[in-house]
Amino acid sequence: MIDVNQLRKGTTFTESGNLYRVVEYRHHKPGRGKATIRVTVRDLRSGATIEMTYNSGERVEDIRVEAQTVEYLYADDDFVTFMNTETYDQPQLNRGIFGDDFKFIKDSMAIKLLSYDGEIIDYEMPKTMEYAVVEVEAAVAGDTANSPTKKIKLESGFEVSAPMFINVGDVVKINLEEEAYVTRVSK
8 A cells, every 4th residue: 555645657556446557646735724636547457547636645555567578560450469579478459558659669669568467457668769760841941040840750650840951761769758859860
């Protein structure tokens, strides 16, 4: 059991038989009375996002989640298949679990699958990844005022804004949490 004051972003806990991961934590202390803890959580089984409010001092049951690093193999219409490189098991996850994050997945990419009591309940993407640039927006000659950017399309299919000097064939590092260009890795 942990105090609700310890529910920070990324903490996983169970309540009423449901598994939750904290997405956002807010501590509210009115002028009088007890403080309240408001958390936005994601139900790890259904994927629903829920707001929960607790009084300071309440307790919830925290859980220990096991992580295994897997490599992306392929995806079909319904499932995404990975391979554990140590045991060669091939877990499959429903494609809907990834939501918008699926656009970041590329061949042989390593991600962490999180499980609780043998049930895969969540995943963790790396913070940054390197992608090859496959398409760039045409740059306008002489447009150098105010740090101009252009849209680039990456090998996994998603687009980000990048500096004007990025060309097709360059490899760039992308921050996946912010969906933003970080730096050019190589030409």
